[in-house]
Amino acid sequence: MITDNQFTLEISSSTTDDETNYRKDVLNDLWICLISREASLLGRKEVLNGRAKFGILGDGKEVPQVAMARAFRKGDWRSGYYRDQTFMFARGLCTVEQYFAQLYADSENDPFSGGRQMNSHFATPLIDADGEWLDQTQMYNVSSDISCTAGQMARGLGLAMASKKYRKLDIPSHRKFSDNGNEVSFVTIGDSSTSEGIFWETMNASAVMRVPLLVAVWDDGYGISVPVEMQTAKGSISKALEGFLPDGNGNGIMIYTVKGWDYPELCAVFEKVSLKVRDQHIPALIHIQELTQPQGHSTSGSHERYKTPERLQWEKDNDCIKRMAEWIVENGIATQEEVDALKVKAIEYTKMLRILLGKHIVIV
Secondary structure, three states, X not given: OEEOOEEOOOOXXXXXXXXXXXXXXXXXXXXXXXXXXXXXXXXXXXXXXXXXXXXXXXXXXXXXXXXXXXXXXXXXXXXXXXXXXXXXXXXXXXXXXXXXXXXXXXXXXXXXXXXXXXOOOOOOOOEOOOOOEOOHHHOOEEOOOOOOOOOHHHHHHHHHHHHHHHHOOOOHHHOOOOOOOOOOEEEEEEOHHHHOHHHHHHHHHHHHHXXXXXXXXXXXXXXXXXXXXXXXXXXXXXXXXXHXXXXXXXXXXXXXXXXXXXXXXXXXXHHHHHHHHHHHOXXXXXXXXXXXXXXXXXXXXXXXXXXXXXXHXXXXXXXXHHHHHHHHHHOOOOOHHXXXXXXXXXXXXXXXXXXXXXXXXXXX
């Protein structure tokens, strides 16, 4: 049975409870990645057949986002950009139906912006139906996304600064907004957008202010058609930022690198880094490298025009979901047959929900 992006897996009775739970967690993460990928593939088709107007999709970024979702706690905030659908699925903040409703600009079924914003622009409510503040410490919080590249940086900094301020306060009326400043402000950004001035201003300010900001950079090697070597010093944002590394007094920014297809390492890094940021209020940047864009930058272009055949083949071989599935089989978490069956199920499930929603869409 599958509901709300989740699935129920039958497990052999010979496994221990810990083994069973671990296997369920890993395969549920794979399931989220698979339905997210299928949503991206279908989303592009919907634009090209005229049912939707434009699509900028999250394919190729799935595995690091389920890892980030594991480290994201209630009370935390996300200030992100338009490729974070997998994270939203993983944290139960967006369903496949809602994802397509926004792609179609469906004012009745898009809960994030009522069809007013581009696809994959997410948000969570701050007040209830009566206009009263919701308890944000019991929610996974998402600030309303914006389209201008790197615009999420300043907002993420402000949210991190709020946590620092709340840590110094002990006012009962504020307890719906903060748990003693133990929140992390997660910011997601593409490698190309790190060339924007507001990115550098935010990183500098976060180091000076010592706030709980965790920036995840999804690096697929290109800014539309421009290779990273032509837009980032040293061809690497983590290398370019090395002058920000903490000194002996902890002043600076913690910097980590991890491959975007390495599921266990991604989970470990996000967990370790978020705990440090949360406890010590020292900002951090996680540079997620070797990601891909299976369908190119957006529905308005073709990456075959600017990527070499060798690069395109490398992207197929190192697709994050493909590598995660291989790791699952190699480590005996599931058989190849079970993984293949899950892929088929994800395709059927996502397609079914898209069709059900699409019946109510009027093309104008």
